[in-house]
Amino acid sequence: MEGVENELVRQRLEKQARIEAIDGVRYPNDFRMSGFVADAIAAAGDKDGPALEAEPIEVALAGRVMAINSFGKAAFVRVRDQSGTLQAYVKKDAVDEPTFERLKLTDIGDIVGVRGVLFRTRTGELTVQAREYRVLTKAQHPLPEKWHGLKDMEQRHRMRYVDLIVNEESREVFRTRTKVIQYIRKFLDDRGYMEVETPMMHSVLGGANARPFCTHHNALDMDLYLRIAPELYLKRLVVGGFDRVYEINRNFRNEGLSNRHNPEFTMIEFYQAYATYLDLMDLTEELFRGMAMSVRGTTTCQFRGQAIDLGPTFRRLSICDALREYCGYEEADFHDPGKSFARVLACGVAKAEAEHVWQKLGEVTPRDAALALGMLAFEHTVEPHLVQPTFVTDFPAVISPLSRRKDSDPTLVDRFELYIGTNEFGNAFSELNDPQDQEARFQGQMSAKAAGDAEAMEYDEDYVRALTFGLPPTAGEGLGVDRVVMLLTGCDNIRDVILFPLLRPEQ
RNA sequence: GGGCCCAUAGCUCAGCCGGUAGAGCAGCGGCCUUUUAAGCCGUUGGUCGCGAGUUCGAAUCUCGCUGGGCUCACCA
Numbered sequence: 006m007e008g009v010e011n012e013l014v015r016q017r018l019e020k021q022a023r024i025e026a027i028d029g030v031r032y033p034n035d036f037r038m039s040g041f042v043a044d045a046i047a048a049a050g051d052k053d054g055p056a057l058e059a060e061p062i063e064v065a066l067a068g069r070v071m072a073i074n075s076f077g078k079a080a081f082v083r084v085r086d087q088s089g090t091l092q093a094y095v096k097k098d099a100v101d102e103p104t105f106e107r108l109k110l111t112d113i114g115d116i117v118g119v120r121g122v123l124f125r126t127r128t129g130e131l132t133v134q135a136r137e138y139r140v141l142t143k144a145q146h147p148l149p150e151k152w153h154g155l156k157d158m159e160q161r162h163r164m165r166y167v168d169l170i171v172n173e174e175s176r177e178v179f180r181t182r183t184k185v186i187q188y189i190r191k192f193l194d195d196r197g198y199m200e201v202e203t204p205m206m207h208s209v210l211g212g213a214n215a216r217p218f219c220t221h222h223n224a225l226d227m228d229l230y231l232r233i234a235p236e237l238y239l240k241r242l243v244v245g246g247f248d249r250v251y252e253i254n255r256n257f258r259n260e261g262l263s264n265r266h267n268p269e270f271t272m273i274e275f276y277q278a279y280a281t282y283l284d285l286m287d288l289t290e291e292l293f294r295g296m297a298m299s300v301r302g303t304t305t306c307q308f309r310g311q312a313i314d315l316g317p318t319f320r321r322l323s324i325c326d327a328l329r330e331y332c333g334y335e336e337a338d339f340h341d342p343g344k345s346f347a348r349v350l351a352c353g354v355a356k357a358e359a360e361h362v363w364q365k366l367g368e369v370t371p372r373d374a375a376l377a378l379g380m381l382a383f384e385h386t387v388e389p390h391l392v393q394p395t396f397v398t399d400f401p402a403v404i405s406p407l408s409r410r411k412d413s414d415p416t417l418v419d420r421f422e423l424y425i426g427t428n429e430f431g432n433a434f435s436e437l438n439d440p441q442d443q444e445a446r447f448q449g450q451m452s453a454k455a456a457g458d459a460e461a462m463e464y465d466e467d468y469v470r471a472l473t474f475g476l477p478p479t480a481g482e483g484l485g486v487d488r489v490v491m492l493l494t495g496c497d498n499i500r501d502v503i504l505f506p507l508l509r510p511e512q
Numbered sequence: 513g514g515g516c517c518c519a520u521a522g523c524u525c526a527g528c529c530g531g532u533a534g535a536g537c538a539g540c541g542g543c544c545u546u547u548u549a550a551g552c553c554g555u556u557g558g559u560c561g562c563g564a565g566u567u568c569g570a571a572u573c574u575c576g577c578u579g580g581g582c583u584c585a586c587c588a
Contacts, residue, residue: 234588
């Protein structure tokens with residue numbers, strides 16, 4: 006940063022040296038806290054001043070100085086730890102000379118240790134009457150201003166540690182993030198799911214349609230991908246007899262950044278044998294409702310300027326019905342790529358984009374092409390309508406290479422995506438467990454790859470082999486955890502819910 | 513990657529119709545032993561993101577670069 010030449014830093018280094026001269030130690034680590042601030046507050050309960058005087062409670066607290074109100078011969082020092090904030094009162098005639106000197110050398114931002122008994126000020130505020138007061142760690146760099154905090158988004162992301170110190174809203178977002186993950190974990194644990202860990206370095210690309218990050222293992226002289234999804238490994242585990250598994254997984258996709266996309270992001274992916282995508286819809290509603298109630302105490306939330314209610318039963322809308330309702334599709338349009346193409350253009354999709362999508366499909370039937378093109382119209386025209394939670398169901402098989410075909414129509418699959426606030430939150434389907442069909446689907450992906458689809462999956466021979474040993478009828482789902490946190494915290498930018506989002510290097 | 517916008521003191525911002533910088537907070541000095549955005553008096557602090565150009569003169573106008581925000585595209 007601006008370096009030690011800065012005047013403010015120079016002053017603080019000077020104070021640090023003077024404290025060291027008093028204490029004989031520059032970074033002491035022998036202060037022992039009696040507990041957190043919250044414990045001290047709990048110990049005092051609602052006892053009034055006289056009660057605290059009658060039965061003194063001694064505490065030793067440590068934390069960061071957030072404010073100092075000084076009177077020259079006494080001062081209030083507001084100390085914050087992980088659990089909360091409590092002020093200490095240090096007065097000259099209640100402490101020895103070196104202690105009062107330490108107080109005078111304290112800056113906002115310093116880490117201090119305070120020992121003393123609890124009392125109440127004339128306004129009734131619980132306060133530690135300091136007997137011992139020490140500076141444990143000098144903050145050599147000043148903190149941002151106390152009531153505007155740190156506003157600059159770039160600074161907040163680059164120096165998250167400072168953001169967390171000064172912005173309570175930011176601390177709250179990440180506490181909520183932790184609660185969300187704890188809730189999901191407990192929710193699945195309670196239902197007999199087993200948490201597992203699968204490889205993040207893959208030699209075969211699969212489980213999603215996305216461009217990967219590449220890396221290299223030196224000793225094996227082997228190129229590897231950072232995983233884009235754990236799906237194929239999790240289903241291998243179901244083959245292995247772990248009927249219900251889940252992984253809270255970090256995935257890596259080599260795509261553009263946006264306020265909804267970070268190259269590494271967190272998903273919760275879970276699989277349940279002897280279930281279908283219909284079962285997962287019920288489970289998903291239950292999860293979202295319980296999570297919202299647990300984390301926020303209500304099923305309503307604000308997301309990207311929209312009022313969302315997770316309380317009512319989620320709407321269920323098939324792709325084809327959506328296209329009929331919002332894009333004017335008629336029966337013939339679902340079978341004739343030319344007609345579907347015309348509908349797509351009528352929806353306002355750029356011709357070049359539609360042609361590109363058509364072209365990179367590779368060798369497909371007219372029905373498949375018509376449906377795949379329809380997805381463009383869906384994304385362009387239907388998505389903006391999906392504000393309240395909606396399960397979009399029955400996707401085209403041609404774009405769903407791992408999903409089970411519908412018994413009633415093999416060109417469609419038993420799949421849903423969950424939309425909330427016009428954004429996709431999750432993706433689930435009954436798993437394709439027919440190894441011969443899976444082979445054919447991988448062939449289709451290879452065909453698409455050959456036709457120029459950079460995001461197509463690779464042919465995973467071992468996965469097909471696993472299927473030949475028998476994958477029970479299974480349903481699986483993935484949810485974007487970062488987006489769930491955005492929804493429940495009202496953050497519009499994914500970077501606000503990721504502690505250290507990817508940024509370009511400084512300078 | 514495309515479009516629009518932003519970058520001034522440690523932090524939050526003003527100045528932008530060109531005349532080489534201002535406030536609040538923080539800091540420093542003084543007064544103040546129950547404050548809580550404490551108060552009162554005084555005061556330090558800036559290669560105005562970087563680099564060119566126009567001009568007698570640029571924080572201000574122009575171009576380029578860097579970083580960021582919003583938005584579009586792909587995904588979750």
